[in-house]
Amino acid sequence: MPDLGKYAAEVLAAYGVSLLLLAGLVVLSLRKGRKARATLAEVEGRKHG
Amino acid sequence: MSLWEYANPVKFLGLSARVQPFVWGGAGLCLAVGLLWGFFATPDDYRQGSTVKIIYLHVPAALMAINAWFMMLVASLIWLIRRHHVSALAAKAAAPVGVIMTVIALITGAIWGQPMWGTWWAWDPRLTSFLILFLFYLGYIALWEAVEDPDTAADLTAVLCLVGSVFAVLSRYAVKFWNQGLHQGTSVPLATGGRTVSDVFFYPLLISMIGFGLLFLALVLYRTGTEIRLRRARALLARSERGA
Numbered sequence: 479m480p481d482l483g484k485y486a487a488e489v490l491a492a493y494g495v496s497l498l499l500l501a502g503l504v505v506l507s508l509r510k511g512r513k514a515r516a517t518l519a520e521v522e523g524r525k526h527g
Numbered sequence: 528m529s530l531w532e533y534a535n536p537v538k539f540l541g542l543s544a545r546v547q548p549f550v551w552g553g554a555g556l557c558l559a560v561g562l563l564w565g566f567f568a569t570p571d572d573y574r575q576g577s578t579v580k581i582i583y584l585h586v587p588a589a590l591m592a593i594n595a596w597f598m599m600l601v602a603s604l605i606w607l608i609r610r611h612h613v614s615a616l617a618a619k620a621a622a623p624v625g626v627i628m629t630v631i632a633l634i635t636g637a638i639w640g641q642p643m644w645g646t647w648w649a650w651d652p653r654l655t656s657f658l659i660l661f662l663f664y665l666g667y668i669a670l671w672e673a674v675e676d677p678d679t680a681a682d683l684t685a686v687l688c689l690v691g692s693v694f695a696v697l698s699r700y701a702v703k704f705w706n707q708g709l710h711q712g713t714s715v716p717l718a719t720g721g722r723t724v725s726d727v728f729f730y731p732l733l734i735s736m737i738g739f740g741l742l743f744l745a746l747v748l749y750r751t752g753t754e755i756r757l758r759r760a761r762a763l764l765a766r767s768e769r770g771a
Contacts (some may be wrong), residue, residue: 480566480567480577481572482577486574486577488578488641490763491638492634492639493580493678494633495634495635496631499627503624506734507753508717508749511750511752513675514756514760515756517756517757518671518757518763521760521763521764521767522763524767525763525767526704
């Protein structure tokens with residue numbers, strides 16, 4: 479861990495919030511994508527079945 | 528072969544599936560290298576201290592917040608002129624990514640501004656135009672959700688995107704237009720190639736910018752695929768309900 483001096487709280491807060499937001503965006507996108515695949519497979523299965 | 532071939536959802540999904548592993552991989556690699564290098568291996572700035580490390584997040588996020596809107600503008604124009612559904616869905620898919628980039632830019636800017644400027648926020652031309660751009664993103668997303676018919680929603684959001692582009696331009700050039708306020712000029716002017724950042728900070732920043740760009744591309748490709756599948760599922764359901 480680098481010595482962040484008197485601005486440690488600011489730097490860590492900036493990295494923490496940003497990485498959390500990016501990770502949240504990726505996770506929610508993947509979850510929505512998986513749900514969409516399942517929905518489409520179900521609807522197509524119903525159509526062909 | 529024409530670029531318009533990829534307006535066909537099946538062809539788009541095929542191409543997207545082939546390139547996505549490389550784009551996701553490139554994004555992860557560049558973000559890891561850029562951010563770890565910037566955080567662990569760059570020195571403090573003689574005036575900003577360790578807060579200089581915030582630029583590896585703030586600058587790429589701000590860049591992508593504006594560029595995401597320009598990408599939405601191009602996709603919206605394609606929708607309005609050529610009526611390709613994939614372009615409308617790509618614009619829809621990009622908006623949540625753009626809004627997160629805008630939020631990161633605003634939050635990291637405020638966190639940096641407090642110790643450096645002595646304030647979290649100032650009604651400075653660039654900050655204000657960026658806040659308005661954020662509100663446009665929210666309005667754009669809300670409009671997509673509010674209108675039931677997807678083609679009408681695509682039309683209305685495309686017009687909103689055209690209007691919001693004024694603020695995307697202002698966000699980028701506000702410092703030049705008004706030449707006042709707290710926010711400094713661009714650190715890496717792409718047009719002139721000149722820069723005010725020394726090499727020790729510039730290289731990790733550049734890699735981080737590439738990483739954010741690739742992450743944006745990966746997310747937009749993935750999310751556009753999701754929107755295409757949801758649209759197809761809705762169309763099939765509507766057809767089966769009409770047939771029943």
